[in-house]
Amino acid sequence: MLEIKNLNVSYGMVNALKGINLKVNDGEIVTIIGANGAGKSTTLMTISGILKPKKGYIKFDDVDITKKPAQNIVDMGICQVPEGRRIFANMTVMENLEMGAYLRKDKMVKSDMEKVFNLFPRLKERHKQIAGTLSGGEQQMLAIGRALMSKPKVLLLDEPSMGLAPIVVQDIFKTIKNINEDGTTILLVEQNAKMALSIADRAYVLETGNISLEGAASVLKDDERVKKSYLGG
Amino acid sequence: MKTFIEQLINGLSLGSIYALIALGYTMVYGIMKLINFAHGDIYMVGAFTGFFASTYFHLGFIPSLLLAMLVSLLLGVTIERVAYRPLRNKSKISILITAIGVSLLLENGGIIILSPQVRTYPQIFKQHMYSFFNGIITISNQQIVIFVVSIIMMVGLQIIIYKTKMGKAMRAVSTDADAAKLMGVNVDRTVSFTFAIGSALAAVAGVLVGIYYNSIDPLMGIMPGLKAFIAAVLGGIGIIPGAMVGGLLMGVIEALVSGYGSSLYRDGVSFAILIIILLIKPTGLFGKNVREKV
Numbered sequence A: 001m002l003e004i005k006n007l008n009v010s011y012g013m014v015n016a017l018k019g020i021n022l023k024v025n026d027g028e029i030v031t032i033i034g035a036n037g038a039g040k041s042t043t044l045m046t047i048s049g050i051l052k053p054k055k056g057y058i059k060f061d062d063v064d065i066t067k068k069p070a071q072n073i074v075d076m077g078i079c080q081v082p083e084g085r086r087i088f089a090n091m092t093v094m095e096n097l098e099m100g101a102y103l104r105k106d107k108m109v110k111s112d113m114e115k116v117f118n119l120f121p122r123l124k125e126r127h128k129q130i131a132g133t134l135s136g137g138e139q140q141m142l143a144i145g146r147a148l149m150s151k152p153k154v155l156l157l158d159e160p161s162m163g164l165a166p167i168v169v170q171d172i173f174k175t176i177k178n179i180n181e182d183g184t185t186i187l188l189v190e191q192n193a194k195m196a197l198s199i200a201d202r203a204y205v206l207e208t209g210n211i212s213l214e215g216a217a218s219v220l221k222d223d224e225r226v227k228k229s230y231l232g233g
Numbered sequence B: 001m002k003t004f005i006e007q008l009i010n011g012l013s014l015g016s017i018y019a020l021i022a023l024g025y026t027m028v029y030g031i032m033k034l035i036n037f038a039h040g041d042i043y044m045v046g047a048f049t050g051f052f053a054s055t056y057f058h059l060g061f062i063p064s065l066l067l068a069m070l071v072s073l074l075l076g077v078t079i080e081r082v083a084y085r086p087l088r089n090k091s092k093i094s095i096l097i098t099a100i101g102v103s104l105l106l107e108n109g110g111i112i113i114l115s116p117q118v119r120t121y122p123q124i125f126k127q128h129m130y131s132f133f134n135g136i137i138t139i140s141n142q143q144i145v146i147f148v149v150s151i152i153m154m155v156g157l158q159i160i161i162y163k164t165k166m167g168k169a170m171r172a173v174s175t176d177a178d179a180a181k182l183m184g185v186n187v188d189r190t191v192s193f194t195f196a197i198g199s200a201l202a203a204v205a206g207v208l209v210g211i212y213y214n215s216i217d218p219l220m221g222i223m224p225g226l227k228a229f230i231a232a233v234l235g236g237i238g239i240i241p242g243a244m245v246g247g248l249l250m251g252v253i254e255a256l257v258s259g260y261g262s263s264l265y266r267d268g269v270s271f272a273i274l275i276i277i278l279l280i281k282p283t284g285l286f287g288k289n290v291r292e293k294v
């Protein structure tokens, strides 16, 4: 449902993506792993329409979205949980969730908020709290909940495990798996390759702007190169 | 005691006007980190629109006020669209210099089109004093109009910002514009809306000043613009309640200094107080030290 061809993105003179190809099929969890500065966030920001590529295209359900403004892309069903969460720190938990539903005009917003609260009961207890005062893990839950409020067909997740304790990371990954089982396709960017490969169907390895390896997650998990570079030997 | 209360009321009237102007500075700063130097001139255009509406078209107070708000709103939105938007991703300094340019254009354009002469505002409300508690408190009907209109505007603004979708989008964009985009917010439209509201509030201030002081001229925006900007910084730039309190405080300080000292020292003393407050609290009265959680 998401198809990326020959994508080139640069920041001034820095070429961050040098012609990557990537595909996400309906219902999958696909992960992109790679070291710092590989271009993972750049890929997601380009899909979301925040960055514009120099070359190449991105298609969503066979529609070219490369030149569309960010709000149209959200409206079509692609929503991102950005790196570092980027919740609206001085708004309440509830208002953050409402921002996720910004473009929706249907009557299901309230019941979808209940669904998010079921997924993250911690957020329900704190729905009036100012988001900036939440703990790191709670902020990550809020960032995911906020994106879910847009009712995405594809959820883009940028390093949801960043800065979280191992036990919290496990919870978050379990939730991601559940979200996928409920019918949302997922493109997950991670440095925690072990966790990412354990829940993904397929994976891409990104190295300084190029895709160096791709394949089924179960296969890449046992690949010697992946083990050596990303799974700690 | 009588002088004190009298000056306090004068100060609050003047301060309400500063606060209305300061709100525009602070909202625009909050959303695009720009000091809109042309804001004082948008206030001047509002005052003149109200003047023409009531003098030549014989419109009443409320229609004149609404017309002034509309004209300033269109002017503010146009300035953002034409002068600032193309520079939004360029350096901060180029957009700041553009703002100064727009301000000079409006001031000198005003002198050419409107002539530099000072105009006398029509007496929309014939002055009448009310006194309470054996004359300890006296207040004019014009001051009452200023208070009532300012309160309506500020309450209205709070409702827009905290209760409407557009207001939430404004707050979201001012915290993190790209994150707001990721939620589907149209940032350009949100910025336009912010300029619209800020400019309309400046027009209200312009009309109220005309009624209160009776005289207007094309350069009338410079000094109140500067003071309102300082009021916004005093309250904590980018923070809306800060602009309200900062404006009122600025007005009261000015009135008390004029009442007890001399109006010659008025500006000097108010600026000195400002410097002292900022030395103690650099982020302004309502400012928080920016603290980020990773």
Ligand SMILES: Nc1ncnc2c1ncn2[C@@H]1O[C@H](COP(=O)(O)OP(=O)(O)OP(=O)(O)O)[C@@H](O)[C@H]1O
Pocket (backbone or CB within 6 Å): A011, A014, A015, A016, A034, A035, A036, A037, A038, A039, A040, A041, A042, A043, A083, A191
């Ligand atoms: N705003 C920017 N201006 C200039 N260069 C940038 C900018 N953002 C990213 N880059 C560069 O682009 C390259 C890819 O960055 P990107 O953020 O996509 O990496 P990443 O894979 O997400 O890394 P990390 O795991 O650290 O988040 C890096 O070399 C980075 O320095």
Ligand SMILES: [Mg+2]
Pocket (backbone or CB within 6 Å): A040, A041, A042, A083, A158
């Ligand atoms: Mg990144």
